Amino acid sequence: MRRVVITGMGIWSCLGTDVEQVKESLKGGVSGIGIEEIRLEYGFQSSLTGIVEKPVLKGMIDRHLRRGLSEEAEYAFMASSQALEMAGIDDGYLNSHEVGCIFGNDSSAKPVIEAERIMQEKHDTELLGQSFIFQAMNSTVTMNLSTIFHLKGINFTVSAACASGSHSIGLGYMFIRNGLQDMVLCGGAQETNLYSMATFDAIGAFSKRMDNPAAASRPFDRDRDGLVPSGGAAALVLEDYDHAVARGATILAEVVGYGFSSNGTAVISQPSDEGCERAMRMALRDADLGVGDIDYINAHATSTRQGDMYEAIALDRMFRGEHALISSTKGMTGHECWMAGASEIVYSLIMMRDNFVAPNVNLENRDEYSAPLNLAEKTVETRVDTVLSNSFGFGGTNSALIIKKIQ
């Protein structure tokens, strides 16, 4: 089996639009959450959302390459450009090698709804234009990135709810480990427009703490009242270790473990402590590590009562008495949904690089489940060599990744 390393990362999120900005936000415990007033007019119960800057791509890439980009694909392009640059991968390399592309994405609502509005008015598909089809499919991100960057390897999208981004990295890792690819651009992307989140708002999942956006997302806190939707994109260059060494690349970390499971429970939205424990234990087995080897756990915890509770039960059962610090960065970012599993690997890599653990902000009062956890309530300056990152999604899909510093 080959070893798999990360040689580039890129991020476009409500915490910043490059690695250094995001590092400052993470370290300072700065929230990226705000209000989008129009959501209430549109009929949402909550106007809270992560505030993500819109990239300006006109003048940056040709219209022919730009026209199929959905909102989330634009974010993914920005994050991927950063990741490839960090990895030292240029056009010449991409044109002469077989580089793959696997991203997590599980919706592209805006173009679907906009196209439908035109159809309702015109009743003529010839008046839709050509962009919608390339923007409306879930694979909008990978189809566009593979075209823009001339990628010649594996090319598909993972749709696994809020674990999509994490599974994309797990799959990229498997392709490289098994010798099928030398390099895969992985990541996750998430649209932030209101059309994409109305159905999620419908189930009452969002916080309504609109008078204090920065305090709205409160993972593991007793007084949480729901999650805050957010988005953007995160990208990672995964690469065979020998390949990275041979081309003199800087190695950020090694992907050493991937675990997954499905809850198999009867309620589609209900998490499971047993399900997430199985994913975490599988990742540890895959990495040949024990619970005592983990320095930091980036929890999935989204600031919902049920989700946080089941994860806390699993974490307590596995890690009680161990030194691993735990935090959910979603207190700052909100829930980046399809992107979260990838962005949280980027956040963890930044912590690993700069020797700190980002705080689980807004944790003022623990409940009985989070009480025993070794949660980082404030930023902790500490060496972080090994990270476990959890991502769980509707339908019971669970993914756990372990990354480790290369000594």
Place this chain on the structure above:
Amino acid sequence: MTRTEIEEKVKNFLIEEIEIDEEKIVPDAKLREDLGIDSLDFVDIVVIVEKNFGFKIRQEEMIGVDTLKKFCDYIETKVN
């Protein structure tokens, strides 16, 4: 609509929406070869023409329309 108005509108959407360099926009420019308009651009041009001129381009009427001048001629016959 006058010929000048048609040409001005066409020039504007070619620059603004299809992002063609202004200096390339001359009457004898070939739509495909000189302006780089591909079949997917043309799908958008159908929508843009409908918005700007109030009629829908029919593929069969576009046979032989290969230069900017002929394209403006075609629009002129449709709008007047």
